Amino acid sequence: MIYMDNAAATRLDERIWEVMGPYFLDSYAVATSEFGHSMGLDAREALGNARTALAQKLGVTDKELVFTSGDTESSNMALKGVVRAQEKKGKHIVVSAIEDFPVLNSAKALERRGYKVTYLPVDADGMLNMEALKAALTKETVLVSVQQANQEIGTLQDLKAIGEIVHDAGALFHTDATHAFARVPTDYGRSPADLVTMSAHTIHGPKGVGGLLVKEGTPFSKWMDGGFQENNLRAGLENIPGIVGFAKAAELVTDEENERIRKMRDVLIDRLLSEVEDTMLNGHRTKRVPQNANVTFHYVEGESITLHLDMREIEVSTGSACFSRSLEASHVIMGIGGDHERAHGSIRYSLGRFNRIEEAQEVVEAMKDIVKRLREISPLKRGGK
Amino acid sequence: MIYMDNAAATRLDERIWEVMGPYFLDSYAVATSEFGHSMGLDAREALGNARTALAQKLGVTDKELVFTSGDTESSNMALKGVVRAQEKKGKHIVVSAIEDFPVLNSAKALERRGYKVTYLPVDADGMLNMEALKAALTKETVLVSVQQANQEIGTLQDLKAIGEIVHDAGALFHTDATHAFARVPTDYGRSPADLVTMSAHTIHGPKGVGGLLVKEGTPFSKWMDGGFQENNLRAGLENIPGIVGFAKAAELVTDEENERIRKMRDVLIDRLLSEVEDTMLNGHRTKRVPQNANVTFHYVEGESITLHLDMREIEVSTGSACFSRSLEASHVIMGIGGDHERAHGSIRYSLGRFNRIEEAQEVVEAMKDIVKRLREISPLKRGGK
Numbered sequence: 001m002i003y004m005d006n007a008a009a010t011r012l013d014e015r016i017w018e019v020m021g022p023y024f025l026d027s028y029a030v031a032t033s034e035f036g037h038s039m040g041l042d043a044r045e046a047l048g049n050a051r052t053a054l055a056q057k058l059g060v061t062d063k064e065l066v067f068t069s070g071d072t073e074s075s076n077m078a079l080k081g082v083v084r085a086q087e088k089k090g091k092h093i094v095v096s097a098i099e100d101f102p103v104l105n106s107a108k109a110l111e112r113r114g115y116k117v118t119y120l121p122v123d124a125d126g127m128l129n130m131e132a133l134k135a136a137l138t139k140e141t142v143l144v145s146v147q148q149a150n151q152e153i154g155t156l157q158d159l160k161a162i163g164e165i166v167h168d169a170g171a172l173f174h175t176d177a178t179h180a181f182a183r184v185p186t187d188y189g190r191s192p193a194d195l196v197t198m199s200a201h202t203i204h205g206p207k208g209v210g211g212l213l214v215k216e217g218t219p220f221s222k223w224m225d226g227g228f229q230e231n232n233l234r235a236g237l238e239n240i241p242g243i244v245g246f247a248k249a250a251e252l253v254t255d256e257e258n259e260r261i262r263k264m265r266d267v268l269i270d271r272l273l274s275e276v277e278d279t280m281l282n283g284h285r286t287k288r289v290p291q292n293a294n295v296t297f298h299y300v301e302g303e304s305i306t307l308h309l310d311m312r313e314i315e316v317s318t319g320s321a322c323f324s325r326s327l328e329a330s331h332v333i334m335g336i337g338g339d340h341e342r343a344h345g346s347i348r349y350s351l352g353r354f355n356r357i358e359e360a361q362e363v364v365e366a367m368k369d370i371v372k373r374l375r376e377i378s379p380l381k382r383g384g385k
Numbered sequence: 386m387i388y389m390d391n392a393a394a395t396r397l398d399e400r401i402w403e404v405m406g407p408y409f410l411d412s413y414a415v416a417t418s419e420f421g422h423s424m425g426l427d428a429r430e431a432l433g434n435a436r437t438a439l440a441q442k443l444g445v446t447d448k449e450l451v452f453t454s455g456d457t458e459s460s461n462m463a464l465k466g467v468v469r470a471q472e473k474k475g476k477h478i479v480v481s482a483i484e485d486f487p488v489l490n491s492a493k494a495l496e497r498r499g500y501k502v503t504y505l506p507v508d509a510d511g512m513l514n515m516e517a518l519k520a521a522l523t524k525e526t527v528l529v530s531v532q533q534a535n536q537e538i539g540t541l542q543d544l545k546a547i548g549e550i551v552h553d554a555g556a557l558f559h560t561d562a563t564h565a566f567a568r569v570p571t572d573y574g575r576s577p578a579d580l581v582t583m584s585a586h587t588i589h590g591p592k593g594v595g596g597l598l599v600k601e602g603t604p605f606s607k608w609m610d611g612g613f614q615e616n617n618l619r620a621g622l623e624n625i626p627g628i629v630g631f632a633k634a635a636e637l638v639t640d641e642e643n644e645r646i647r648k649m650r651d652v653l654i655d656r657l658l659s660e661v662e663d664t665m666l667n668g669h670r671t672k673r674v675p676q677n678a679n680v681t682f683h684y685v686e687g688e689s690i691t692l693h694l695d696m697r698e699i700e701v702s703t704g705s706a707c708f709s710r711s712l713e714a715s716h717v718i719m720g721i722g723g724d725h726e727r728a729h730g731s732i733r734y735s736l737g738r739f740n741r742i743e744e745a746q747e748v749v750e751a752m753k754d755i756v757k758r759l760r761e762i763s764p765l766k767r768g769g770k
Contacts, residue, residue, distance in 0.1 A: 011410075012409045012410055014410065017406075017409055017410060021402075024397045024402055024591065025396075025397055025399065025402060069454030069455075069458065069593060069621065069624075070454075070621055070622055070624075071622075072609060072610075072611040072612070072620050072621035072622065073454065073458075073609060073621065075611070076609055076610055076611070076620075100611075101610075101611040101612045101620065102610065102611035102612075102620065102621075105610035105611050105620065106610040106611070108610070109607070109610045199622075201622060206409065206626075207622055207623075207624045207625065207626065207627070208454060208593045208594065208622075208624030208626075208627050209593065222494070224457060224458065224461055225457075225461055225486075225487065225490035225491040225493070225494045226457040226460070226461070226485075226486040226487035226490050226491070227457070227486050227487075235457050235461075235486065235487065235490065236454065236455055236457035236458065236487075237455055237456075237457065237584075237586060237592055237593075238592075239454075239455075239592045239593030240592065241591075241592065241593075242592070242593050
């Protein structure tokens, strides 16, 4: 089997599994237990060590790292926590049109509650329209949420440039870094983002755990109420095994690995574009995360391609990982100027630690053959032929 | 080591660890992946099977069971999801004064946002004051949240009687069943509760996963926005290993086990009350979860007891598991008519699958000795002596 689907980058590394084990089975105490409790102290120490290691890697202080149940919670908490704390200032937020669903649908939920939301356009590569950003900002704007990397086409935004404009206008800046964090090493302490969403599963860590960076001084209203965990920013029993696994996952990502993944990805992009006719790359050619390739094969259905690849034991994705209604066209492909045909003829290859260069070569060969066969029987005729 | 602290009932059962393993390491695909994807289908099947097994055990339909990251999220989602959906009806909610923090602090958060909240008193055993409930309900009341079992003193409320009163008044009924679910077998399908909070960790399942039952037809506004998972009631990548572990945890709880735990608990209560002077039971003697004993030892500090027990390798709890500010008095002990001295002199024994009857006997002997010594040096003088 060759995995280049969403799951390729989400498979748990066995080394992470091993460090999580003891916190499931042995040091099982609740980290917030009162003092006078040896096991409670062990758990608290494990939590503290994981937090320090991850915070250091990200360039922030321990207090700025809040553990959550994943990127969906992190982004909900970021958007809803900031608007609640800034209600008196204004009720306008700004997001890009190609955000992932946790941000996009949180914005839509706020819109239904009376907030004004501006959805910013992106160019053909998926890069944010900076003039539109400047034009959108008003005194009422409390938050701008623009992702670091896109979930489908991998395009990387210029956080520094966006952050400067946002801060000049007196608003706060949230970025969904789920697909960029660790794969595109970033010093979030120096980045202008006030809030940063992350998730362990995208770097071979466990599912069900993520993080939100909340920089010191950021006006923030608690979203998940209950106990006083996570510096009183997020209630809920700490998922110690998950948090320990998250820190280990970040530790295991190296520059060398990211470079190795980038090379495999480049084989896919370069060979598919040059050896298969009527193809186009979705997303920016260079400003993109190393693990993502997204290619449109005109005149064929992506679903047909995935079925044929599956028969050859090759797994890839169409559309969005979070999107079960797969017959709806991708809002990302539409956002970069695509139409329904292009959206449905796009294949996303997600690479990870467990892929090898030979797999990339094999996938290209399979694609060439499958696309050729499908086009022979395709009802989607080519314009000029 | 003898564990009778919060952790006793939360230690992961190795059999659960074993069934979770494959979903971490092998069938790693995203359950919501599009069709044409073998591994995605495996994951979806595992998710479906876990949901069906757990729903059957709880007496509800698959669609009524929503998986979450734990009881804190479930209760936030229940309270905030219902009030949002009922905004036009009214802005009054009712909770008991001894609810756990996820419910209590969600209610307080809603109060700060302009909702009217009534905090209902309980009697000396922790049983809800039903007359106060009837008196509190108005046409504006949208939700009543009363726990099935208390987190500290284990008292079980009469869900049926409460539910009838609540429904007669046209309001919805949420119950936090975190500490009762499975340990007190309940057919939630027949129970009048419209929404029920649960958590896997209280029955030796994994941390970071829980559930919320949302009965069909319950007016409910989505709280966690993003993808369309969980029947479009809760967004976020499904934590398949956690969910599979949750279902297995529920499967492993048997009536025989609950009876065995109840007997150990009765040894603790009966011997401590009869063999140690100046003690009192907190919570109802019979209407209580089988795994809980909570005893006040007058004229000693609970913290001193836990420290001395810790030196003898016995772990118990004071206060609440979710409460890191352990010097604040328990709102539960205060709620049943206690004062600060009683709150700080209370010890909670939480029993689970891994406890043995010999441990209960040993703990009683240790308590007798420690309490005697502490009272000899205690500055807290007894009234008449």
